[in-house]
Amino acid sequence: MDDSGSGCRHTVEDDPIDQFENAQDAALTLRPDVPVYCFRPEVLRQDARNFVSSFPGKTAYAVKTNGEPIVLQTLADIGIDTFDVASPAEFAAVRAVSNDAELLYMHPVKAQSDIRLALEAYRIRTLALDHEDEIAKILRIVRALDLDPATITLFVRLQTKGQAAYELSKKFGAAPGHAVELLKRIDKIGFRAGLCFHVGSQVENPETYERALASADWVRSRAGVDLAGLDVGGGFPASYGYDPRGKKPVVPSIEEIMERLRHDLDDWEFSGLPLIAEPGRVIVARSLSVIVRVLLRKGRRLYINDGIWASLSDSWTGKITLPARFIPDPARKRRTGNAENIIPFKVCGATCDSVDILTRPFWLPETVETGDWIEIGHIGAYSLSLRTRFNGFYPDTFVEVTTPFESGEAPEGFAAIETMAD
Numbered sequence: 001m002d003d004s005g006s007g008c009r010h011t012v013e014d015d016p017i018d019q020f021e022n023a024q025d026a027a028l029t030l031r032p033d034v035p036v037y038c039f040r041p042e043v044l045r046q047d048a049r050n051f052v053s054s055f056p057g058k059t060a061y062a063v064k065t066n067g068e069p070i071v072l073q074t075l076a077d078i079g080i081d082t083f084d085v086a087s088p089a090e091f092a093a094v095r096a097v098s099n100d101a102e103l104l105y106m107h108p109v110k111a112q113s114d115i116r117l118a119l120e121a122y123r124i125r126t127l128a129l130d131h132e133d134e135i136a137k138i139l140r141i142v143r144a145l146d147l148d149p150a151t152i153t154l155f156v157r158l159q160t161k162g163q164a165a166y167e168l169s170k171k172f173g174a175a176p177g178h179a180v181e182l183l184k185r186i187d188k189i190g191f192r193a194g195l196c197f198h199v200g201s202q203v204e205n206p207e208t209y210e211r212a213l214a215s216a217d218w219v220r221s222r223a224g225v226d227l228a229g230l231d232v233g234g235g236f237p238a239s240y241g242y243d244p245r246g247k248k249p250v251v252p253s254i255e256e257i258m259e260r261l262r263h264d265l266d267d268w269e270f271s272g273l274p275l276i277a278e279p280g281r282v283i284v285a286r287s288l289s290v291i292v293r294v295l296l297r298k299g300r301r302l303y304i305n306d307g308i309w310a311s312l313s314d315s316w317t318g319k320i321t322l323p324a325r326f327i328p329d330p331a332r333k334r335r336t337g338n339a340e341n342i343i344p345f346k347v348c349g350a351t352c353d354s355v356d357i358l359t360r361p362f363w364l365p366e367t368v369e370t371g372d373w374i375e376i377g378h379i380g381a382y383s384l385s386l387r388t389r390f391n392g393f394y395p396d397t398f399v400e401v402t403t404p405f406e407s408g409e410a411p412e413g414f415a416a417i418e419t420m421a422d
C-alpha cells in the first residue's frame with residue numbers, strides 16, 4: 001500500500017512524474033523546449049467532488065473530454081464509478097483503471113461489432129440511440145447473445161436547441177415526435193426506456209437545460225411509457241480567459257446552474273426518476289495547464305511550440321480565450337517595454353500549416369521575448385484528447401503541480417480569468 005500521501009500514486013503505469021510547486025518552478029528547472037503538461041490532481045478532485053455533490057443523480061464522467069490514464073485514475077480513486085464512453089478504446093481506458101465502473105455507451109450511432117463488444121465483453125447495459133435502425137442493430141446482438149432485453153436500458157437521444165460554444169443538436173438527436181415513436185418501440189420490445197439529451201459544450205445560459213427538459217416532458221407524456229431514467233448530458237461551463245481591457249465576464253457558477261437545474265427538474269416532475277449527468281469540461285478543464293515556449297517573437301506575433309493540431313484546438317474551434325501566464329526566462333537580461341503593460345499577442349502554432357493560428361489572442365506583458373515560456377491555463381478539456389501527430393509534433397510530457405493555475409501574482413502571474421458567479 002502506498003501511504004506516502006495523496007500526491008504520490010498518480011499513474012496507472014509506475015513512472016513517477018516530477019512534482020513542482022507551480023509551472024514557473026517546472027519551467028525554470030526543466031527549461032523545456034517541448035510543451036509540458038502540468039497536472040493538478042487536487043484541483044481535479046475538488047472540481048469532480050464539487051459536481052458530484054451538487055448534481056441530484058449519478059455523475060458519469062465523459063471520457064472523450066480527457067481520457068488520460070492519470071485523469072481517469074484520479075477520478076476512480078475518489079469514487080467516480082460511472083463513465084460515459086463512445087468507443088472500444090474508451091471502454092478499455094476505463095477498465096484499465098477500474099474493474100467495476102459502470103460504462104454508459106452514449107454514442108447514438110455505433111458499429112455493429114462495437115455493440116457486440118460492449119454487450120458481450122464489457123457487459124455494458126446502457127446504450128443511447130436516435131433512430132429505429134439502431135434499435136434493430138442492438139436487438140440483433142441481444143438476440144444473438146441470448147440476453148434479456150429487460151436487463152438493458154436504451155436511452156433515446158432527444159434533439160435540443162440552445163446556445164453553447166459547440167452546438168451539437170445538428171448532428172444527433174431525434175425530433176420530439178420521432179423520439180415518442182422510438183420510446184414506444186423500445187418499450188414494446190421489452191427493453192427499459194430512458195430519455196437523454198446533450199445540449200452542447202460550454203453552455204453559459206442555464207435556460208438551455210430548461211428548454212430541453214420541457215421538450216423531454218412533452219415526449220414523455222406523448223409516449224406514455226415508464227421511463228427508467230433521464231440523462232441530462234454534459235455541457236456545464238468552465239471558466240476561461242477574457243480581454244483584460246474590457247469588463248470582466250461572469251460565467252454562471254456550477255452551483256448556480258445546478259440550483260436552477262434542480263429547480264427545473266422539480267418543476268417538470270423529473271426529480272422522481274433516476275437521473276444521470278455526463279459532465280466533461282466542468283470537471284477536468286482546470287486540472288491541467290501547459291507550459292509552452294516562445295520559439296520566436298515577431299512584433300505582436302508569438303510563434304510557440306504548440307498549436308491547434310496539438311493542445312490548443314478547443315480554443316480555436318470553441319472560440320475560447322485561454323488564460324495565459326508569462327514565465328520570463330531569467331537568462332535574458334535585456335528587455336524592452338513595460339512589464340505592467342498587458343497587450344494581446346497573436347499566437348502561431350508549431351506546424352507549417354497556415355491555419356495553425358489561434359483565433360483568440362493571448363494577453364501578456366509586452367516584454368515577452370523569444371525563449372520565454374507561457375503557461376496556458378484551464379486546458380484540461382478537449383486539449384490532450386484532441387492532439388494529433390501532424391507534422392511530427394506530439395506533446396506528451398507531464399509534471400505534477402500543486403498550486404492552482406489561477407493563484408499567482410502580476411505581472412509574471414498575469415492570467416485573465418473569468419469569474420464564476422456564486
Ligand SMILES: *Cc1c(COP(=O)(O)O)cnc(C)c1O
Nearest residue numbers: 062198201234235278279280281
Ligand atoms: C461530449 C459529451 C459530453 C461531455 O460534454 P461537456 O461539454 O464536456 O460536459 C457529455 N455527453 C455526450 C453525449 C457528449 O458527446
